[in-house]
Amino acid sequence: MPKPSARDRILDAYVKFLIDHGPAAVTLEAVAAEAGVSKGGLLYHFGSKDALLDGLLDRVDELTTRDLEEARNAPEGLIRFYLRTSATDASMDNPLHRATLAxxxxxxxxxxxxxxxxRYEARWREALAEHVDDPLTADLIAVVGDGLYLRGTLGEDSxxxxxxxxxxxxxxxAGQRTHP
Known part of the structure; x- marks a missing residue:
């Protein structure tokens, strides 16, 4: 696997710092030190704390897009994928989960x-609605997924x-449609 770019290392450090210490403790210097880059190196990629936040939101958007693509192509179907991964992907090893916690x-x-x-949540709700005949049932599935995700985040077994x-x-x- 290739070594992460400086930009990715900075975002990883930002995520870690937010999870470990919260937003009040975030400084550009602290994130740069965590990433193993100079403050100038961080500023080259992210010109401000606001740009760093935008980078994190872009990352979550990109990871959500990938997750939705994987769900749409999953042999088990989008609904089962959504519910299963709501529980199993709530892991600190999962980049989307870490970014979401941040x-x-x-x-x-x-x-x-x-x-x-x-906006990210709405994208999942829309995808579920494409695969379930009844809007209320689609919303109930989303709520069950939210609960599974919370359980997983808390370390509970589902x-x-x-x-x-x-x-x-x-x-x-949940009458799944075979074609969206």
Whole structure:
């Protein structure tokens, strides 16, 4: 695997710093030190803290796009992919999860983070609605996914629920469309 670019290392450091210390502790110097670059090197890629935040939001957007593409092409179908990965991808090894946690830490500090987070969530809701006949059922599936994600983030095990996914979907009356 190729070595991450300086830009990616800086974003990784920003994410780590936000998760570990919160937004109040973020300085360009601290992020640069965490990334192993000079402050000038950081400023070359991100001219300000605001540009660094924009870089993080761009990363979440890119990772969300990839996740949606993978879901749309998943042999198990988008709904099962969504529910399964809501639980299994809540891992610190997952770049989207880490970036999402970092944005959670920023949500109360910058309105554009909340706006961007709502946009990412809306993209998933739209994708679910494309694959479920009933809008209420699509919303219920999204809420179940949100709960699985929260459980996973808290380190709780959802194996039993995931092993009963067909029954869960039957109870929800989730009539998947075969073609969006």
């Amino acid at each position: 944005t959670f830490r920023l949500m109360g500090h910058d309105p554009k983070v909340l706006t961007a987070s709502k 194996t039993a629920l995931l092993s009963s996914l067909d029954e869960v979907l039957d109870r929800l009356g």
